[in-house]
């Protein structure tokens with residue numbers, strides 16, 4: 001406790017000596033404020049209550065957009081483990097929701113298996129795919145992963161387009177929605193809550209991982225690969241683990257996507273989707289969990305807000321991104337200055 | 339007993355032979371040094387020992403076990419830690435985080451441990467912290483544990499590297515030019531520290547150093563290499579009077595004088 005106080009004092013002392021940027025000062029104040037567990041949990045509790053009430057009070061449109069947002073929180077945090085935590089570049093992340101979505105879709109549609117039982121299989125498939133791609137590639141220089149994942153994204157899509165079991169170009173149609181303790185999951189609110197729970201789990205797991213032996217190892221590797229090896233960190237294994245965990249996040253999100261949409265096709269998993277998620281992660285601030293959530297929000301909200309201007313909205317989005325990356329390469333989320 | 343044995347080690351970079359049929363052994367519990375003119379191949383030899391370079395010929399036995407084909411992290415786990423000639427700290431991490439990284443190979447918590455935080459994982463985290471704190475205290479940077487590594491003065495950054503290497507709980511510590519860039523006082527503290535590492539922690543120390551005063555003061559045995567070849571070994575006295583060593587160093591000085 002005493003240690004914490006001196007830490008706080010030195011933090012405020014340092015901001016006082018800088019006294020340059022009032023905004024930076026304010027941000028540091030907020031960080032210090034949030035260091036207090038009571039404040040943090042208080043704000044969180046309020047946020048959760050508001051989010052639980054939201055679909056009951058708001059229009060279906062807002063609920064739908066928010067559901068998409070939660071989905072993006074899950075996949076962006078998943079990709080963040082790969083890109084932000086482990087410092088790897090993955091360009092075919094959508095392939096992992098395809099793995100999850102098709103696993104679930106095929107099992108429900110062709111074999112009549114309960115949705116909830118497809119989830120462990122989906123996780124297993126993600127682990128196998130992650131191992132198959134990451135295993136050989138990560139032994140080489142980590143840059144190769146970008147190219148291989150790009151290829152994998154296309155291979156999965158093309159395979160889905162051409163295989164009988166995935167329904168070729170039409171995809172899978174009429175995937176049955178599950179029941180949850182007797183409640184049939186049919187209304188948008190049900191999916192809102194399902195994705196909210198997934199997002200909260202993703203946030204929780206991300207924080208736990210970040211603040212663990214593994215999380216520290218990822219940070220070290222990002223800083224200096226050789227020094228990390230010299231400290232006894234198995235760089236290849238630890239990176240592979242990040243890649244697999246990220247893949248599992250993607251596959252689980254994909255499984256839930258399959259039952260929400262009830263229909264999936266190869267065109268649901270385009271390269272542009274992978275890029276959008278990567279953008280959200282980079283835009284918000286790689287490796288910073290609140291930043292990534294903000295990035296996910298931006299990527300979901302922007303097209304909605306500018307729906308009125310039709311096709312041009314993506315152009316504007318591109319320009320905004322470009323400007324942001326030039327002036328704020330570290331992402332939207334502010335750094336702590338102390 | 340010999341803790342590290344090097345047999346006819348040869349490392350080539352294309353046409354350049356950086357290490358040429360070098361053989362020697364390091365006694366357990368001793369403080370020994372490797373010296374030689376610039377570019378003699380000292381760092382290359384260290385890199386072979388720690389798995390960063392693959393020597394083409396010869397063998398390296400650590401506690402009787404060959405580490406020739408092992409990856410660096412494996413060698414560290416076996417108990418051979420190193421520091422780098424050019425500081426290789428995790429610059430944007432705190433001193434504490436830097437030193438905690440050394441304990442990675444002495445802990446085992448994985449994904450499930452991280453997410454669920456069972457009592458075993460909590461106990462392990464505490465142990466990691468305790469070891470890190472003790473190592474920082476040992477080298478004298480405990481008061482700077484919350485600072486970012488990059489914001490420390492050079493001398494303190496060196497200390498972070500030593501603490502980090504000590505946190506891997508090694509049996510043999512390889513220091514590549516630990517005194518480089520240190521002032522006189524810091525060098526005296528380093529001599530003291532090297533002795534304490536051996537005496538209090540029972541760690542064998544093997545160092546590369548250009549500061550002859552420091553080398554002569556601290557080492558029980560010295561190996562000299564020039565152009566990748568071992569040209570002498572012995573006590574400080576013996577090495578200083580060896581004509582080949584004098585030639586290697588004086589020859590170098592003449593070159594620079596021209």
Ligand SMILES: Nc1ncnc2c1ncn2[C@@H]1O[C@H](COP(=O)(O)OP(=O)(O)OP(=O)(O)O)[C@@H](O)[C@H]1O
Pocket residue numbers: 351354356374375376377378379380381382383423
């Ligand atoms: N990765 C590498 N590729 C090619 N040549 C290398 C490599 N590393 C070292 N060398 C060469 O090997 C020789 C020995 O270098 P090394 O760094 O081992 O010398 P050193 O004894 O540590 O020198 P110093 O005292 O300056 O640190 C030098 O000629 C160097 O240029």
Ligand SMILES: [Mg+2]
Pocket residue numbers: 380381382423
């Ligand atoms: Mg060197």
